[in-house]
Amino acid sequence: MAGEDTGSERLKVRGIDLEVLRRGTGRQILLLHGFQTIDPEARFLELLVPRGEIIAPSGPGFGNSPRPKDFDTVYDLVHLYLEVLEALPGDKLTLVGFSFGGWLAAEVAVACSNRLDKLVLVDPLGIKISDRETPDILDIFNKSPDEVRRRSWHDPDRFAPDFNAMSDEALVVYARNREALCLYAWHPYMYNSQLPRWLGRINVPTLLLWGASDRVVTPDYGRAYSRLIPGARFELIEAAGHHPEIEQPEAFAERVAAFLNQ
């Protein structure tokens, strides 16, 4: 995926150089990726293009975006994406965050709802809901790769990455993405304990989409999440795990389109 002519461009924000995937025209839809950067060949992208201009940056350290020295916290990422909002023309845009990027999108929306018209969170991480001895979020670093694979996908044999088939470049990006994620989110693991208090500040229409088979973060976690955002809708996508946009791209795109058209 890296380095090929797949419509990837660069975006510079406050001196930080980002790889960015851009497709289509019209209403701006900013996508924040999850554990892995967004595959330019992904079917769901193609299906979203008629809905507007897709802008999908790779966070510093992810994909082919370099990570500036001392840029190493979720605080940095949130402020970077706030800067990206400022840098994009237009009054308001739609923000879509996947998984880890869903956490970042929720943080951005808390800080800056006035720049958004709609918010879509897809199996987002970022909060702690259960007691102190019950982890809400699967530890993708400390659990076995087999378990992570099993719990991430509804149909792992069909959708989990096939490392043997991936190019060297794609594997390096995959490893870079894991390293960056680990740097930002190792501790506390994938959540901000203060975030639930502030989710009530989000005052744009919000949709939480959840893979019904997600066992990285379960639908019950998603329901609890949605209750913390005023007026948020929670919808399940059947036959999908943590990445419904990949396992059920048509259903995913339909739900997003319906929400954007309201």
Add this chain to the structure above:
Amino acid sequence: MQAWYHCENVYPFVPQEILDHAESVRASLPNKYCDPKIAADLFQECLDEHLLCDDLGVNVVSIEHHSGINSLYGASPMILGILARQTKKVRILSLGTLITIRPDPVRIAEEYATADVISRGRLEIGFVKSGDSEMVSGNANPVGYVDRFWEAIDLIQKTLTSHDGPFSWEGKHYTHRHVNIWPPVYQRPHPPMWAATGDPETSAELGRRGMVNALVLRGPEASKRAFDTYRGARREAGLAEPGTDRFAYAALCYVGDTDEEGIRVGSKTLWFLNTSLKQSPQMSKFLPGRIPPEAAAQNYRTAPRPGAQAMRRPADSLIGITAEQAIARGILCAGNPDTVYTQIMDIYDKVGGFGHFIFIGRSGFLDHQEAEKGIRLLTKEVLPRLPAATSTPDARPAQAAE
């Protein structure tokens, strides 16, 4: 040459069937498989071996590993404290408290200073970066651990050498606004410092800092590379050529009355490599931070491409090794006294000399009596024949405080 006895205090008594079925023998193996009564016996035996070394004039090493069968020495400063009081003569090397998984280096400096005082200035401080399963059991971010390693060393050194009231540290990884430890170190400016590492960047920095560079179970070729890098970095920095007192070589080692006995008993230490290194993939090859992504990528393939080299941890190549292979690779020295002397000197020549020989004299099912016999034979029959260390001109030996 200085000799150092090193014992990991391993726990080999978990049934093999359990180990075979466990994804890892570290970090995630339930501690119900460790009988505290047996552990108590092992601690007594290993500490007694250190006391025997004190009688014989052989220095001792206090190591640290966490949460696994490979070592029960999880809380190294406690062991240092015991050795500081119970030994009387020899030097004690901490190799070392895992600074990259401890949140506050000032507390580590406090523990080191205390052990240095109790021992009346016999402490040497070694640093290890750790990695792998200890990042998991230590809840420490594996990404960026090398930066933490150096900042922790800087803060510990500053803490040990500050005697005029509190100072403040607001670093990248550590903040501590009021540092003023009591007691101060016994040795001035501070106890000698070491680090165990094999990677060129770290060896070069050790060279510039004049710290002792120890290589543990890395064989003569990798050790020579590290030591050459150390020398080169000092030359580039305009520093004096190091003596062999800056270099330490560590191997499994057992001396018997005969070659047959030395190899038969010494082979038992290979348990450490063949059984206790088993770690789950998420705690080794897939753990971010240890291997650069450009090299780590190949680890994901189950069917490697022709010509592509997966990058593994150095220890991976030791799993499944035989005694003959281990001896040939300089990982194990075993045999009668003459044989072991020849093996050590062969390594010495290949490496280009070292002033410290760290011998891992007990591991696996090698028992206490066997360990003591090996220590005695090595001390009596081999060590006196090893060459003296040469000194490094600008590495001033630490002195007792005035």
